[in-house]
Amino acid sequence: MSFFGKKKKISTEKTEAYLDYKKQAKKGDVTAQFHLGECYYNGTGVEQNREKALKWYSKAAAAGYPEAQYMLGECWEKGHGTLRNKETAIHWYTLSAKQGFLYAQTHLAYMYSNKGNHQESFRWHCAAAEQGDIYSIKWVGYYYLFGRGGVKKNYSEAVKCFQKLIELGQELGDANHYMGICYEHGYGVEKDPEKAFIHYSDAVFKYGSLDTKFELAKCYEDGFGVTQNINYAIKLYEKRLITNHAPSNYALGQIYYAGKGVEKDIAKAVSYFQRAALAEHPDACYILGYLHYSGIGVSQDYDMAVFYLRRAKEKGNEEAAELIAKCNAEKEKSNTPNRAATYQTHDDPSSRALDEQMRMQEQHETTRKLNDITTFSTNPDEVDAARKDLYDLGFYNNV
Numbered sequence: 001m002s003f004f005g006k007k008k009k010i011s012t013e014k015t016e017a018y019l020d021y022k023k024q025a026k027k028g029d030v031t032a033q034f035h036l037g038e039c040y041y042n043g044t045g046v047e048q049n050r051e052k053a054l055k056w057y058s059k060a061a062a063a064g065y066p067e068a069q070y071m072l073g074e075c076w077e078k079g080h081g082t083l084r085n086k087e088t089a090i091h092w093y094t095l096s097a098k099q100g101f102l103y104a105q106t107h108l109a110y111m112y113s114n115k116g117n118h119q120e121s122f123r124w125h126c127a128a129a130e131q132g133d134i135y136s137i138k139w140v141g142y143y144y145l146f147g148r149g150g151v152k153k154n155y156s157e158a159v160k161c162f163q164k165l166i167e168l169g170q171e172l173g174d175a176n177h178y179m180g181i182c183y184e185h186g187y188g189v190e191k192d193p194e195k196a197f198i199h200y201s202d203a204v205f206k207y208g209s210l211d212t213k214f215e216l217a218k219c220y221e222d223g224f225g226v227t228q229n230i231n232y233a234i235k236l237y238e239k240r241l242i243t244n245h246a247p248s249n250y251a252l253g254q255i256y257y258a259g260k261g262v263e264k265d266i267a268k269a270v271s272y273f274q275r276a277a278l279a280e281h282p283d284a285c286y287i288l289g290y291l292h293y294s295g296i297g298v299s300q301d302y303d304m305a306v307f308y309l310r311r312a313k314e315k316g317n318e319e320a321a322e323l324i325a326k327c328n329a330e331k332e333k334s335n336t337p338n339r340a341a342t343y344q345t346h347d348d349p350s351s352r353a354l355d356e357q358m359r360m361q362e363q364h365e366t367t368r369k370l371n372d373i374t375t376f377s378t379n380p381d382e383v384d385a386a387r388k389d390l391y392d393l394g395f396y397n398n399v
Helices: 012-026 030-042 050-062 066-078 086-098 102-114 118-130 134-146 155-168 174-185 193-205 212-222 230-243 246-258 266-278 282-294 302-314 320-333 349-376 380-392
Strands: none
Touching: 012 030, 030 050, 030 066, 050 066, 066 086, 066 102, 086 102, 102 118, 102 134, 118 134, 134 155, 134 174, 155 174, 174 193, 174 212, 193 212, 212 230, 212 246, 230 246, 246 266, 246 282, 266 282, 282 302, 282 320, 302 320
């Protein structure tokens, strides 16, 4: 980051400014030292030289100039004019943030969040929120709503944050999304299905919130705050699948499995359940285990049943253990050989089950990669590459 912006063609006026800053900086003028550092950092009025920028930022930072402390932190974080050192970067960011420099406060909040230190992240988001930073106001509300990272839940404070963002007319959509959650569950406000639906609708249609499409779809599926409309719910769930959203896949599976407002289609339900299971959705894993145990919509296969049920159990499904025991009992009754002993050719059922497990595991890893990339990456090429991996695996077949 720089406070002069991008490097531009050197002009006579900027060269004169650089020379003036240099003259005053050598006399000990702290403000001039910072601006001279900016000149060298951006190549404004002089040839770009990050080492010299570091030198003058350091002088101004040592004298307590908050903007210089921030830029010195950035140099250490990104390795501009020096070797990278995040701990040294945090030191200078902190000195700047303690003086109330907003950029330093928000940057520290995100750095600590990425390090998993949510207490410190919350602290600096609170400081930035007091200065009116809308993103930090959102995150403070988020921490209060969900109690993330050991922060104690405080629904009334969360509601204040989200209401403030809505009053400010912010265009993030998150405030409406979270207010919808508050009204749906009665967090900090009286439970009100219609208000929940209105906030979810605003988040989707005013601000294009992808995350809220699932909540809005649930409203239409269940008739929560709006007239029930299963077909429209399906459309919203399908739009949410762009990032392989596990709850949406599971919800669609449930709709087609039960024939809720649509023609019952077990094969289609299984397809959606499989996609949800790849993203470690515990209930999807359980129902696939049950289907393979009972032979409903799929071939009866106790090995595959156990494969899914173990994953459901690992993710906290308490009913999975009982069904695993039943699968093992049925295998013993039918004298099913051990998998390792039967893995001889690609024609026997046990080896096919193992192949399917390996394929599912490979898809699972790719799906997790896609979810991470679509959540954190700003590089569209990376996102496209991950999605191509899924297509190559046949992940989107028969959808």
